[in-house]
Amino acid sequence: MAIVNVERTDDGFVARNDRGGEVRMGSSTEEGVFTPVELLLAAVGGCNIVTVEPLTAQRGHRLVRLAMTVQADKVESNLLGPVTVTYDVELPEGDAKADEVFRAVAHRVHERHCTVSRTLEKGTEVKVVLPE
Secondary structure (H helix, E strand, O other): OOOOEEEEEOOEEEEEOOOOOEEEEOOOOOOOOEOHHHHHHHHHHHHHHHHHHHHHHHOOOOOOEEEEEEEOOEEEOOEEOOOEEEEEEEOOOOOOOHHHHHHHHHHHHHHHHOHHHHHHHHOOOOOOOOOO
């Protein structure tokens, strides 16, 4: 089970996990914070990249550079349209098979392994529980 606590603090809002990780969040006008939508996009990118990197390396093709941009436009004031993940990759010099392996792994991760992307694509119910 994944659990994150989100609360208002004296200087904004923070999300915390049980391992001590923290992410500050707020509005798009605040410096040094992520908006909730940016965190959603970061989750898509993070889920993909932290799975693609080790699987590619395990197959003997450690990429020189592996980065991505994740973006989405709002199609309504409170709804995102399609999320686009664009990889930025530098292949190891002299490794003719690295591109083929990277592409196969990236597609497989997106289609089968990334919980965040798969959840968004399939859709999932969000329940709100209010205090009694």
